[in-house]
Amino acid sequence: MDIKDLNKAQLILLAVLLSFVTSIVTGITTVTLMQQAPASFTVPVNRVIRQTVEKIQQVEGKTTVQTVIVKEEDLVVDALAKNKSAVFSVSKEILGLDGLPIEVSVGKGFAVSSDGIVVVDGASVFDKGIYFVKNDSGKFKAEFVSIDNIGFAFLKIGAPLDEKDKVSFTVPNFGDLEKIKIGQKILISGNTISSFIFDGNKDINISVAKSNSGSIVLNLDGDVLGMVLSEESSPFVSIDVIVNALNVINGENTLPATPVLAPITQ
Known part of the structure; x- marks a missing residue:
């Protein structure tokens, strides 16, 4: 063809x-x-x-950058949620007017070590006694450990009141007050939630009701900066002072963080 x-x-x-x-x-x-x-x-x-x-x-495979806007209220919610299990309600047993034992609230406290040490306001926790701490995992007996001259004390979590309860808590990340800048928001978490704007004064003056003593003070990242005390002359103690005092108990320092750290007496 x-x-x-x-x-x-x-x-x-x-x-x-x-x-x-x-x-x-x-x-x-x-x-x-x-x-x-x-x-x-x-x-x-x-x-x-x-x-x-x-x-x-x-x-x-070109990478695209997406801008995510984080609201301040979301940071507040996350900071509080991050430390929820670290915070304890503290109570003690005293004798009532009729001579019978009654349980009264003595404020808040929060865990500062994985072995169950809780820092509390020393105005009502100043000696051996019958103490209790409570969070979402249950209610537990607490043993008095020591009190510091500045006005805070340490308790150690003990046996549960209900045998079915098992203690569960977190230890907060320790922040640095020196790194807080003027204008940043600081949170106070206790029986009530409040906040204030940092003005640069490291001697923070916080006025709260006695029921809110021992409240944890946080930055917006959820790192603990210190604790509220009911003592008018020194209503705030920074976390570095608390940690130094805790190290004295554990024998890690040779010098106390504050003038007096009274250990439990037998």
Whole structure:
């Protein structure tokens, strides 16, 4: 058959067939030549191929930056939730007017060590007695450990009142008051929640009801900065002072953080 006798459709099919056969022959020839070619030729070619692939992949995997706006109220909620299990309600047993024992609230406290040490306001927790601490995991007896001259004391979590309860708590991250900048918000979490704007004065003057003594003081990251005391002359104690006093109990320091740290007497 003469090629002149082919119609248009047949000519197109013939062209496609010839193109397909040519591409196969070209591919086989190229591979054969590459295998037989010296390294001085193949290495640059392979490098160009790799660079081309990398450039294509970088374009395909282009990273997009998305701006996320975090509201201050969300930071407050997260900071409080982060420390919820670290905070304890504190109570003690005293004798009532009728001579019978009654339980009264003595404020708040929060855990400062993984072995169950809780720091509390020392105005009502100043000696051995019958104490209790309570959080979401249950209610537990607490043993008096020591009181510091500044006005805070330490209790240690003991046995649960209900045998089915098992103590569970977190120890807050310790913040640094020196890093707080003027204008930043500081949170106070106790029986009530309040806040104030830091004015640069490290001797923070916080006025709270006695029922809120021992409240934890936080920054917006949820790091503890200190504790509220009911003592008017020194209503705030920073976390570094508390930690230094705790180290004295554990025998990690040779000098007390404050003038007096009275250990429990037998």
